[in-house]
Amino acid sequence: MTEQDNTDIIEEARKVFSGPIAFLKSAPALEFLPDMAVNEVAFAGRSNVGKSSLLNALTNRNTLARTSNTPGRTQELNFFDVGEPLRFRLVDMPGYGYAKAPKDVVRKWKFLVNDYLRGRAALKRTLVLIDSRHGIKEVDTDMLDMLDGAAVSYRIILTKADKIKASELEQVFVATAAAIRKRPAAHPDIIATSAEKGMGIPELRAAVLESVTQG
Template sequence: MTDFTPEQIEAARLAFARPAVFLQGAAKIEQLPEPDLPEVAFAGRSNVGKSSLINALTGQKGLARASNEPGRTREVNFFLVDERIRLVDLPGYGWAKASKVETRKFQNLGRDYLRGRVNLKRVYLLIDARHGVKAPDIEALDALDLAAVSYQIVLTKADKIGPQERQRVAEATLKAVSKRPAAFPRLVLTSSEKGFGIPELRAEVLLACET
């Protein structure tokens, strides 16, 4: 966990205060937009809060469709921020109420995206702070390492636990990924509901897209 300067936080706030729009959904790899802008992708279990986090980052509650039914995302969804950065919502894993064939289909789409996207700057792997790294997350970590894509852990719903538990989960999570080759060496604790960690995550995204 790294402190950003007030200038970096403000630059990120301004970038994400500018218009953010839903660009498109892609059900097939051929439907992906041209790789002409930097992208960051959000991955995680179906109920980890990806849509809520994207909405919190952009300050637009209805931008990404949050659902009470886990596993609704069947496509790779693209959102354009400030006409210069794309946020990518990948299909969730675990708990999807779909057949095994259908589940495999949209999860393979996510893997294909990870492997072949030359403009992908970073993947943010969302993990519920209340539960830490679970078996389905290990599978996702393995897939990210295999794709050789830089990824960073974001702990969500951190407002649901106390400060000491947050610290414990953060340390345990960092330890769990410390020897993984593609893992970024810091994480972000967030709460979409309370708003903490959101300014820092915006700064992380901006920094990743500028490198």
Template sequence: MEDELDQAALEAGRRLFAQECRFVWGAARLDQLPDAGLPEIAFAGRSNVGKSSLVNALTGRKTLARTSNTPGRTQQLNFFDLGGRLMIVDLPGYGYAKVSKSQVAAWNHVLRHFLKGSTVLQRVLLLIDSRHGLKDTDREMMDMLDQAAVSYQVVLTKVDKPKQAELEKVIAETEAELRTHVAAHPVIVRTSAEKGTGIPELRAGLAALAAS
């Protein structure tokens, strides 16, 4: 029965992410945030963590979320409608030193308001580069999410890059740290946008949070 349920969940995820996914809104200021509508899943992470690549891999599209070798390219909250059932929110990358302090402060102001004010935000996926593990900027984001009482789940990216022993060490250290955060989901998802690792499982998990 468990295998049947797992297969059903995977199929539900596949069907959801096979739907049309279109950009609907970009918000750089508080007055640009859209009204509540569909359930929302937000993607957060340090600049160049592979956020755009993961969003593209989930939706099976190469150019939905722009990828760039220039960190800090995403400078607003970008909203994507997935099949009229789920809103994907691509948050600005953080931890990029060349962005001015005033710009960082402006982003954080909008982000805090979004996190605390959204009534339909189901979960934030916090992307962590599996080669490096948690950094101080990630911890700052985790504290912000804890304070906003928003459920978040760590998604390791680029798990095809480190050696297995190094990967397991990062996972163990991350799990230990997550246990000290009240809003953190205990299960870590391992992904590789390049190899497709973990993509079906992540789709299944997100489908469970989508509108029926």
């Protein structure tokens, strides 16, 4: 992709995310999933990784996705319609690594996510959020294994990049790239973001738009 192409898709993505975006529905089980009228991009991440804040920054809304300091608040698949007419959907997946949740609830979430990943033809890419202060942890590795097993294309998004020094961020960036290099379903490019400062948000918007329009 040329520099002009990159500039064009960033501008197009800015326009798309400045338009209509609305919550569609929550799906606690597969039978509640919406029709597959358009392509989807899902967001996955460990509880408290900053997923809701990033979704709000991505869509330039303050309350589109709920934010909470309580891990595991998102317990369903939440769908958001983007564009009018409808262009694509964003899917907020249940956070993982929820140590305080009952085991039967954790099991239910895991089955829901795994079944969605394996059976959703409309899903074009999953964006896996990793806290830049911690890098890839064991619970993240479990998620990456699940995505590789389901043959679902995914891309790593580093969150809270403003919370660490630039030199530390670079180290996390290099280590993360090395960790995913041999993973079959991983996109090689990583985006570092800050929902609070707006860092990487234009690039993230472009990555979402590219995911749903390619091929």
